[in-house]
Structures are given as structure tokens and as C-alpha cells.
Amino acid sequence: MQTIAERLNSARKGIDQAANSAHRPPNSVKLLAVSKTKPVSDIIEAYEAGQRMFGENYVQEGVEKVQELSNLDNIEWHMIGPIQSNKTKVVAEHFDWVQSVDREKIARRLNEQRPESLPPLNVCIQVNVDDEDSKSGVSLSELASLVEFVSSQERLCLRGLMAIPKANPDDEQQRQTLSKLKELFDHYHTSLSNFDTLSVGMSSDMVEAIHHGSTMVRVGTAIFGKRDYPNR
Numbered sequence: 001m002q003t004i005a006e007r008l009n010s011a012r013k014g015i016d017q018a019a020n021s022a023h024r025p026p027n028s029v030k031l032l033a034v035s036k037t038k039p040v041s042d043i044i045e046a047y048e049a050g051q052r053m054f055g056e057n058y059v060q061e062g063v064e065k066v067q068e069l070s071n072l073d074n075i076e077w078h079m080i081g082p083i084q085s086n087k088t089k090v091v092a093e094h095f096d097w098v099q100s101v102d103r104e105k106i107a108r109r110l111n112e113q114r115p116e117s118l119p120p121l122n123v124c125i126q127v128n129v130d131d132e133d134s135k136s137g138v139s140l141s142e143l144a145s146l147v148e149f150v151s152s153q154e155r156l157c158l159r160g161l162m163a164i165p166k167a168n169p170d171d172e173q174q175r176q177t178l179s180k181l182k183e184l185f186d187h188y189h190t191s192l193s194n195f196d197t198l199s200v201g202m203s204s205d206m207v208e209a210i211h212h213g214s215t216m217v218r219v220g221t222a223i224f225g226k227r228d229y230p231n232r
């Protein structure tokens with residue numbers, strides 16, 4: 001059995017190799033460690049191995065972990081799961097980033113509820129790039145107006161796009177999806193000042209995502225091992 005530190009190391013090496021073979025600088029891709037369903041002891045192990053960015057999917061579980069680990073300096077928490085509007089307040093109060101903003105109502109509430117004592121909340125807009133019924137995310141046709149809305153919110157800092165491409169695509173479909181995301185990202189990256197994040201790629205597709213310009217991969221299984229509840 002490999003330790004979390006060893007698996008983190010392999011993930012970092014995999015990222016560097018992929019960036020290198022895509023002729024991109026070694027520090028151009030960030031690693032978000034997705035710790036959903038895993039105990040805080042695992043997060044501490046990863047933290048001690050140098051990891052600082054962690055992603056959580058479920059509001060209550062995430063908030064509990066943020067509170068429990070509030071003594072860890074420079075730890076950065078990303079909400080990456082769907083958010084119901086009655087949960088926006090605790091999210092705005094506890095997280096540094098929300099990557100799963102997919103409608104105006106959620107953005108408006110996060111903006112209103114972000115405490116004055118904290119810096120603006122970093123936000124990525126989640127795009128339903130493959131137009132799947134089962135997935136959250138704004139449709140491509142509504143993306144432009146949501147970008148405009150989020151950009152206008154003073155307590156939000158629009159950082160980029162997040163997507164979860166279709167599972168098990170064929171090569172051609174995967175290329176098309178990732179190219180489309182890169183094209184959308186480039187469009188806004190050139191026109192908006194803080195728009196520097198394309199969050200795409202997980203344990204199984206991070207190499208391809210890095211070849212298509214991902215700036216942040218979200219990796220759970222490859223670092224923390226299989227989840228006991230794979231569908232959660």
C-alpha cells in the first residue's frame with residue numbers, strides 16, 4: 001500500500017510530465033486534492049506532504065472539515081459540488097473558492113453573503129460542456145450572460161471555468177470537448193483581468209486535460225484511494 005504522500009508525489013510527477021510533453025511550464029498546472037468522503041486525518045497527511053489546496057463536494061461535510069482544520073496555515077478550500085440556494089451562506093463564510101457556480105441566483109447570494117472581513121470569493125463558472133441532462137453546469141448558450149453577471153458582483157472574483165467532461169468518451173469526443181473548453185477559456189482569459197483558471201481533469205483524464213490547457217486538475221482517487229461510496 002502506498003502512502004498518501006507517495007501518491008501525491010506520483011500525481012505531481014504525472015502533472016509535471018504532462019505539462020512538459022505539452023511544452024508548458026512546470027508550474028502552469030495546479031493540483032487540487034479532492035478529499036470528499038475522506039477523514040480529516042487524510043487531509044492532514046496530505047498537508048504535511050506539502051499539499052495546500054483541497055476540494056470538497058458536500059456542503060455540510062466540507063464546512064465541518066474547514067472548521068476542524070482552521071489551525072492549518074495557508075490551507076485553501078474549494079467547493080466543487082452542487083450548491084442549493086439555502087446553503088450559500090455557510091459556503092460564502094467558509095470557502096476560499098467556489099468552482100460550481102452555475103446560475104445567477106447562486107452567484108447573487110454568494111455575493112451578498114460573503115463576509116466583509118474576508119477577501120472576495122474566488123469563483124469558477126461550471127459549464128455543462130457536453131450538454132448532459134445528469135450534470136449541473138450552465139449551458140453553453142447561457143454562459144456569456146452568467147460571465148457578465150458574475151463579473152459585475154463586487155464580492156466575487158471571477159477566476160475561470162470548471163467542467164466535468166463526459167465519463168469514458170472516445171478519443172475524438174474527448175478531444176472535441178477539451179478543445180471547446182480551451183477555446184472558451186482563451187476567449188475570456190484575454191478580456192477579463194483575473195480570469196486565469198481552467199479547472200478540468202480528474203484522476204482518469206488529467207493528462208489529456210493538461211494537453212488541452214487545463215490550469216487546475218482536481219484529483220481524488222489517485223491521491224486518497226477509492227471512495228467507500230463511489231456515487232457520493
Ligand SMILES: *Cc1c(COP(=O)(O)O)cnc(C)c1O
Nearest residue numbers: 034057080202203218219220221
Ligand atoms: C470527485 C470529484 C473529482 C475527483 O475525482 P477522482 O476521479 O476521484 O479524481 C473531481 N471533480 C469533481 C467535481 C468531483 O466531484
